[in-house]
Amino acid sequence: MRLLTTPADANLSSSKLSLSLATTPEEVREVQRLRYKVFIETMNLSALANAEGLDKDEFDDYCDHLIVRDNKTLSVVGTYRVMSPHAARRMGKFYSEQEFDLSRLDNIRNSICEAGRACIHPDxxxxxxxxxxxxxxxxxxxxERCDYLMGCASVSLADGGHNAAALYHAFRENNMAPQEYSVTPHTAFxxxxxxxxxxPQVPPxxxxxxxxxAWVCGEPAWDPDFHSADFFLLLPLAKLDGRYARHYLKESRAA
Known part of the structure; x- marks a missing residue:
């Protein structure tokens, strides 16, 4: 299902990008190959290497996969994985629940969309x-009639975790969620x-x-597989900064 097609710079002025949802198993594999290149090969995560060259898990079958293509080469150059409340019920959980106790969000669970596995080709x-x-x-x-977006943002621990710790201390001053939206990591960093x-150096x-x-909803979780500290974020659409709301919602209406 095509969502949006629009001209855009992609480091080459002649390039055009298009946005769609993956609708075939091959398109999902294209997404998984890009994620493998960026997450596993680039980060040298040899423990996650596999002969297929795919980054995949059991959630892929329950999620929708946003795809950005370079229309000139037809290559997948960007992706985001999104999970609706209905898909989470079928799966039995959101991806974030592997790392965090989300019980305090039960009252808004049916209006939360989860985004993850954001991945963009280096070029x-x-x-x-x-x-x-x-x-x-x-x-x-x-x-999906969702009022909240949630997801995890990873911070590399390559520096020994000092940046992750500094970020958390900075977030406590300005970006923490109200107590009723706080979550607890299963394995805290x-x-x-x-x-x-x-x-602190904030990743893009x-x-x-x-x-x-978005709010930061508590202490980060430790992800040993990806050697990262993962911050749980919750963005109420009612709180979406006006400039970003105008831009994103205007673009989405063009779909």
Whole structure:
């Protein structure tokens, strides 16, 4: 199902990008191959390497997969995985529930859409791809009648976790969710073991969530497979920053 097609810069002025939802098993495999290249090969996660060259899990069969293609090469250059409340009921849980206790969100569970596995090819990180993906998420949420977007944003632990700890301390000052929306990690990243005073560096995906108005809902979880600290974020559409709301919802209406 085609959601949106629009011209956009992709590091080459002659390129055009298009946004769609994966509708065939082969398109899902294209998504999984891109994720493998970015998440496993680029990050040298040898423990997750496989002969198929696919990054996949049991949630892929229950989720929708947003695809951004370069219309010139037809290559998949960006993707986002989205899960509706209905899909989560069929699966039995949201992906985030593997890392966090979400029981405090039970009262809004049927109006939450989950986004994850954001992935953009290194040659297409000028901003155009992520803007298309966010427009696709906005359209998906509107069709599913969801009022909240949730997801996890990963912070690399390659520096020993000092940046993750610094980010958490910074978020406690300005970005924490109200208590009624707080979540608890099943395996918390040990913040207290890291030195204070480190200057936080915010990864682009996490920065985008925060600029849109998202809350950080508690301490990060430790993901040993991807060697990351994962922050749980919740974005109420009612809180969506006006500039971003106008842009994303305008783009989604063009779908």
């Amino acid at each position: 297409y990180r000028s901003g155009a791809v992520i803007m298309l993906l966010w427009a696709g998420i906005a359209d998906f949420m509107r069709r 040990p913040i207290e073991e890291r030195e204070a005073g480190h200057q 995906l996490l920065r985008g969530y925060l600029r849109s108005g």
